[in-house]
Amino acid sequence: MFTATWLFEDRADAGRQLARAVEDEGLDDPLVMALPRGGVPVAYEIAVHIAAPLEILIVRKIGAPGHEEFGLGALVDGEEPELVLNRRAIRLVRPPKGYLEAETERQRAEILRRRTLYFGDRAPASSRARDVILVDDGIATGGTVRAAIKALRRMGVGRLVLAVPVAPKSELTELRSQVDRIVCLATPFAFRAVGLYYRNFEQTADEEVLALMEKARLRNERD
Template sequence: MFTGPVFFENRADAGRRLAQAVAVEAPPEPLVMALPRGGVPVAFEIATYLRAPLEVLIVRKIGAPGHQEFGLGALVDGEEAELVLNREAVRLVRPPRGYIAAEAERQRAEIARRRVLYLGDREPHSPRDRNVVLVDDGIATGGTIRAAIQALRRTGVRSLLLAVPVAPASALASLRPSVDGIVCLSTPAFFRAVGLHYRDFEQTSDAEVMTLISRARAGGCDDA
């Protein structure tokens, strides 16, 4: 893990550089799982390099009333969408009665929409009893990725390796007990936002996600 300032040209560049580091740590026959949308271009490069299947794990943040960036938890897709709450954040905010349930239902609809777009009629790869490499384009507070980790653990993964280009050291320290390993290229001493470490951090579109998933399957990386 490096602590110096690392600037990536874009998510694909970050993915190619991250892939080489992941290859050293990755267990046999990994399943690469990406948090869409921004994690998919990074994960595509890793899956291609490892010749591993690429899957998406759709996670939607449950934001606080009037402050959507402050996460109260997240809804994680799976055989059944799972709500993972940050109990400390909920106690701090004290959202109105029924707010979390209503917000979860709204995010459940968005998960369903994205699942149809990204998967179509394809059955997703199950992480159960698999060596999973979980990928995003970076971590800020770690709330969303923490929910994803908890949900994956409950599915019965064999092992879980977290791979991100950039994250604050404090966030990684809080996540380390929950995973079997972490690969991160940069942990800036003064961390402000993920996007500041990319020259091009344009929002990833649904169309790009769909294209990369199709390319992964066509390239033979989706057969395992």
């Protein structure tokens, strides 16, 4: 049986530990960008620690039929949501005809729902020509993060740093050429799932995302 010793109490603890590593990157007026929902509590702690604004980048995984955690690609929010497909995974799974189109439209609707909920009438902060710290609560297959990186590059960001508490070493090796820097606290041997390395890995609710974003906004205004 596989067992893992947890490394983090919860996402906030992971964020505080990660923040101490990120502060050494020497970024110029960075924007902390979180992948919701789980990446927001991690990113909030980083934003507070380095006194940077916090923003959200909505990315929705296109999961395999019957196995939603196995990503066939991802849809990234933007003026025009961008679809990034994993052709190797698609060849392996061979989803039925029409599945990708239907699932993409389902995730497009979920992106619209979350955009309305998280932003309301507010325009997202621009990342163009700006140093960005992209944050999630961990990496498993890397599909969601890979899609986010590709979208941010197309948005014209400045220096791009990927910051995650835990990830498999193999995924970081593949991602290293796509970002300027990777900050990762742990790369456990025989990596199985992100949640195994947290003592508390309860799902992050929309209400927590909204509360943290409001706290970050008020703190940034005071600073």
